[in-house]
Amino acid sequence: MKYDYKINMNVFIGTFREYLNQIIIENDYEKRKMLYEYLIQEATENLVPIKKGRSFPRTKARRRNKYSQNLRHN
Secondary structure, X not given: OOOEEEEOHHHHHHHHHHHXXXXXXXXXXXXXXXXXXXXXXXXXXXXXXXXXXXXXXXXXXXXXOOOHHHHOOO
16 A cells, blocks of 8 residues: 555544434444444545655744734724
């Protein structure tokens, strides 16, 4: 494989929120197991590559404060 992969946490958290309550409340073991397997399947389908050496430094603002109009004297 060219890259290492990890789960896209933004997508996983959204899916997890949807199905967590249903998994907890559900009394039927088979349906609970099905929901859990669907949750795991969603996590494995939404993978993103981890690319080496991808760091972008933050650029400093030219002004001392970002919104200079907010700090005016009366």
